[in-house]
Amino acid sequence: MTLQIYEYDPRERDEVLPFRNAIFGHVSVEHWEAMRCTAVVARDDGRLVGFIPLQFRDQLLRPGVAVPVVYENAVGVAEGMRGRGIGSQMMDEAARFIADRVDAMMVIRGGERTQGYRFYRKTGHGDLMYAHSYNLPPEVKWPSAGVEGFTILTREEWVALEPELLSLYEHRYGRFGGNWQRSPGYWSMILAEHVYRERQWDLITWRPDGGRLAGYAVAVHGRASPTPEINLYEVVGEDDAAVEALLHYARRLSENGAVIVPSVSLANPIRPLLRRMGFIEAPSSPYIMARILRPDRIFERLAANSDLLDELHLVVSTPHRTLVVNDPPSPRYTAHLSTKESLLSRLFCCRLDLEAAVDMELVRWNVYDAGLARALADVFAFSEWVQWYTDYV
Secondary structure (H helix, E strand, O other): OOOEEOOOOOOHHHHHHHHHHHHOOOOHHHHHHHOOOEEEEEEEOEEEEEEEEEEEEEEEOOOEEEEEEEEEEOOOEEOOOOOOOHHHHHHHHHHHHHHOOOOOEEEEEOOOOOOOHHHHHHHHEEEEEEEEEEOHHHHOOOOOOOOOEEEOHHHHHHHOOHHHHHHHHHHHHHEEOOOOOOOOOOHHHHOOOOHHHHOOEEEEEOOOOOOOOOEEEEEEEEOOOOOOOOEEEEEOOHHHHHHHHHHHHHOOOOOOOOOOEEEOOOOOOOOHHEEEEEOOOOOOOEEEEEEHHHHHHHHHHHHOOOOOHEEEEEEEEEEOEEEEEEEOOOOEEEEEEEEOOHHHHHHHEEEOOOOHHOEEEOOEOOOOOOHHHHHHHHHOOOOOEOOOHHHHH
C-alpha cells in the first residue's frame, strides 16, 4: 500500500463528493460549495480511499473570546480499507496542514461506547461538553394557548431581522461560551447550508404586542429525514414565559404532537422549563470534542488583558507532547504544567477549573506558586457552554 494523504484540491470535487455521498447522506454540488470546506484526502496508489471535510468556524470559548477552528465532518474511509489506520493518519495530516489557519480541530460526536467515539479519543480529541435530548411524547397534554403575535418568516425576512435575533440571543445567552460566534452574517451562513435547503424549516418569531421581538424559534420537520415530529434546533426568548409560548406554538406545527429539542447542553437555562412541561430527558452524551493545535495562539487571546502574556514563560506537557505555550523575551515567572491530552483540550477551551484541577492532581504544577496559580486560573477562567443544534448544521 502506497498511501498519499494531502489537503483537498477543489478540482477533485467531482471525484470526492460522490465518494463521500456513497458513505454518508447525499450532499449536492451546490450544497458542498455553500459549506465552504477544505478537506483531507487519502489515496492508495492513486485510488481514492479516504475523505474528511473540514468546515471553518469561529468558536466562542467564553464571552468575548473566540478562536478559529475547523469542525470535522463525516470521516469516510473506503470499504475494505477500514481498520488500517488510514483515518488516524488523515487526522494527523489535517492537523499538520491546517494549523497555520486554525487553533483547534473540533467534532460533534456522541456515543461514548461506539467505535467512532473511541476513534476520536485515539486521535487526540478530548470531551468539552455533554448534552441531553428532550422528547415531548404526543400523549402529554398542555392547556390551550393563543397564537397571537407569531409569524413564520421567509429566509430573506429572517436574514433581514438578524440584528434583532443576535441582540435577543446576547440577552439570553451572552454569558456563555460554546457556540459558534454569533456575529453579523451568522444567519446567512446557517441558512446557506445544505441541511436548511433539504429540510422544511419554520423560522418563527413572536411579538406579543406587535412591537418588540420577545422570542424566536427554529422548528424543523424531522432531522435526518422528514418525519412527523418537530425538532426545535433553537428556541430563544426574553424570559421563560416567552420560551413557553414558543414551545406551545411550535407544537402546533407537529403532525403527531411530538416535539424534540436535540442536544441541549447541561448549562442551558431552558432545561428546568422543559422538564416542567413534560419533556422526557434522555441520558447525557458527549457532544463537542476538540484536538488542540495551537495552544500558543489560544493563550495569546485568553491572556490579552493579563500581565502574564509578557511576564510568564509557560510550558505544558502531556504524555504525547511538550508545548511551549508562552515565551516572552524577558519573563518574570516560569511555570511547567503536566496533564493528559484530553484535559489539555478542556484547559485551553475554558472548560477546566485550573485551581481545582491542580488540587485534584489532574494538572500537576512544577514548583507551585499560589499567587501565580490564581493569576493563571483567571486567564483560563472556566466558562459554562451552550450550543444549540443550529450550530451543528
